[in-house]
Amino acid sequence: MELQEAIMGRRSIRKYTDQDVSREQIDAILKAGYWAPRVNERWKFIVVRDEQARKILSQRDRPRGDKATQPHIANAPVDIVVCIDFRGASERDKALYAMQEASAAIQNMLLTAYELGLGTCWNGSFDDEGVKEILGLPDGVETVAIISFGYPAETSTGLRRKKLEEIVHRERYSGE
Numbered sequence: 001m002e003l004q005e006a007i008m009g010r011r012s013i014r015k016y017t018d019q020d021v022s023r024e025q026i027d028a029i030l031k032a033g034y035w036a037p038r039v040n041e042r043w044k045f046i047v048v049r050d051e052q053a054r055k056i057l058s059q060r061d062r063p064r065g066d067k068a069t070q071p072h073i074a075n076a077p078v079d080i081v082v083c084i085d086f087r088g089a090s091e092r093d094k095a096l097y098a099m100q101e102a103s104a105a106i107q108n109m110l111l112t113a114y115e116l117g118l119g120t121c122w123n124g125s126f127d128d129e130g131v132k133e134i135l136g137l138p139d140g141v142e143t144v145a146i147i148s149f150g151y152p153a154e155t156s157t158g159l160r161r162k163k164l165e166e167i168v169h170r171e172r173y174s175g176e
């Protein structure tokens with residue numbers, strides 16, 4: 001698959017078929033994350049297949065008493081939870097590098113999954129404490145995102161975006 005085709009064609013998919021995702025596919029996706037640009041490699045990738053665990057991952061905002069869930073996280077045959085080990089990190093690492101390298105890894109994983117025929121969704125809304133507990137994360141290791149993977153059972157054209165001209169500035173920031 002051409003890179004541009006993957007970049008332009010990938011869309012968030014939130015409905016999956018029952019077909020399982022293979023170990024080989026997951027390994028290829030993890031490897032793509034691993035080869036993203038890196039600083040201190042504070043990222044951790046946790047592969048979750050367990051049904052009960054996926055249900056916990058699908059819950060959002062428990063501390064505020066909100067019982068809403070994101071069913072696609074529970075229904076996906078596999079989720080990869082991306083965490084950052086902030087222990088011993090410098091201020092700049094905490095503020096910039098660690099999140100940026102994790103994000104680069106996530107995008108590599110999304111594009112690789114797309115190339116393999118899988119649908120994905122990058123999820124930033126989840127119950128921090130619930131995830132920490134079910135995955136046994138030590139203090140200082142925080143969850144950044146949950147990526148759900150499965151064979152797509154829907155198509156998506158994506159939401160409308162701002163026009164490119166609205167976000168591009170040349171030479172200097174223009175506007176307010």
Ligand SMILES: Cc1cc2nc3c(=O)[nH]c(=O)nc-3n(C[C@H](O)[C@H](O)[C@H](O)COP(=O)(O)O)c2cc1C
Nearest residue numbers: 010011012070121122123124125126156157158159
């Ligand atoms: C940091 C981040 C957090 C996101 N969190 C969620 C989420 O919690 N649930 C969800 O369904 N989609 C989530 N998304 C996916 C966006 O909704 C999606 O990328 C956006 O609507 C554009 O659609 P596309 O991915 O199909 O191009 C998140 C995306 C990013 C980058």
